[in-house]
Amino acid sequence: MKLNSYILLEFKGRLNGPLLDQLLASLQWNLEETETSVSLRKRVFSIAMESFQNVYRYAPQLTHSLSGEVNDDMAYSEAHLTVVYEQGKYKVKAGNMLLKEQENALTKQLEEVNHADSESLRQRYNETLQNYRTSNNKGAGLGLMDMKRKANSPLIYTIQPYQDHFWFDIELQIW
Amino acid sequence: MDTLVIEGTQKTPYIYLDANGMIEIRGSSYPENCRGFYKPVLSWVSEYSQSPAQRTQVNFYFKYFNTSTSGIVMDILSSLKKCSKPVQVTWTYDDGDEETLLSGQNFSELLEMKFEYTVK
Numbered sequence: 001m002k003l004n005s006y007i008l009l010e011f012k013g014r015l016n017g018p019l020l021d022q023l024l025a026s027l028q029w030n031l032e033e034t035e036t037s038v039s040l041r042k043r044v045f046s047i048a049m050e051s052f053q054n055v056y057r058y059a060p061q062l063t064h065s066l067s068g069e070v071n072d073d074m075a076y077s078e079a080h081l082t083v084v085y086e087q088g089k090y091k092v093k094a095g096n097m098l099l100k101e102q103e104n105a106l107t108k109q110l111e112e113v114n115h116a117d118s119e120s121l122r123q124r125y126n127e128t129l130q131n132y133r134t135s136n137n138k139g140a141g142l143g144l145m146d147m148k149r150k151a152n153s154p155l156i157y158t159i160q161p162y163q164d165h166f167w168f169d170i171e172l173q174i175w
Numbered sequence: 176m177d178t179l180v181i182e183g184t185q186k187t188p189y190i191y192l193d194a195n196g197m198i199e200i201r202g203s204s205y206p207e208n209c210r211g212f213y214k215p216v217l218s219w220v221s222e223y224s225q226s227p228a229q230r231t232q233v234n235f236y237f238k239y240f241n242t243s244t245s246g247i248v249m250d251i252l253s254s255l256k257k258c259s260k261p262v263q264v265t266w267t268y269d270d271g272d273e274e275t276l277l278s279g280q281n282f283s284e285l286l287e288m289k290f291e292y293t294v295k
Binding site: 017020021024025028037038039042043045046049050053056057126129130132142143146150 | 185186205207239241242243245246249250269270271272273274275281285
């Protein structure tokens with residue numbers, strides 16, 4: 001039976017490394033169960049992997065337990081990760097907390113990627129890739145560029161006030 | 176030089192580095208700390224390229240890989256490009272996986288190295 005819409009993955013809560021691995025493993029397995037073409041499946045997985053790893057890499061690591069105790073071994077990030085199929089499109093969504101001081105740089109990167117046409121994006125991607133060795137800033141937006149190149153949509157995002165900081169949501173559509 | 180073998184996991188590839196001229200990386204590659212994971216590989220390759228075998232065969236076959244891995248592939252191949260002996264790169268991809276084929280072609284173009292392509 002072919003369904004018109006389904007959820008491949010939905011997670012809201014405290015994310016850490018091992019949990020992310022499990023979520024990606026389950027996503028990979030679920031995608032392979034669908035009738036989707038190899039190419040589409042790989043693009044969906046790549047985008048999910050890149051955006052979820054960005055959450056893990058950039059979201060502030062929190063170390064206090066729910067009871068308020070601090071435990072460095074249990075660092076986690078608050079995250080909201082989703083992969084759904086709706087009306088012929090896959091939607092990959094990732095949400096995480098963003099520190100005030102991260103907001104400017106991220107907005108600038110997102111806007112630059114969204115404003116670049118496919119040829120200039122290709123050039124920027126290749127320049128960044130060639131300078132990858134010398135750059136120490138975790139890839140300098142390579143992930144965002146790759147996501148936009150593999151998706152059919154721009155980087156759809158919102159940044160809203162959250163506690164004393166911001167909450168960042170990003171969505172990519174793939175078909 | 177010792178042979179370096181790293182068994183694959185769900186998110187890290189099987190790696191086989193043999194100083195007789197065989198370099199192979201296959202599987203998925205998306206460790207969170209890519210540079211840390213590939214550090215021994217990069218050191219091995221950099222040492223190997225100083226005194227390579229008569230011929231070097233390099234096989235890449237990725238199922239899923241992240242952008243950090245792309246940076247590592249550039250590093251590995253840049254090192255191997257310095258070899259004084261011939262280096263043959265074979266890029267294998269899953270049937271229908273255009274993205275991986277295109278990535279291979281892009282690496283080949285950026286590094287000005289000729290790749291051979293095979294479909295699995």
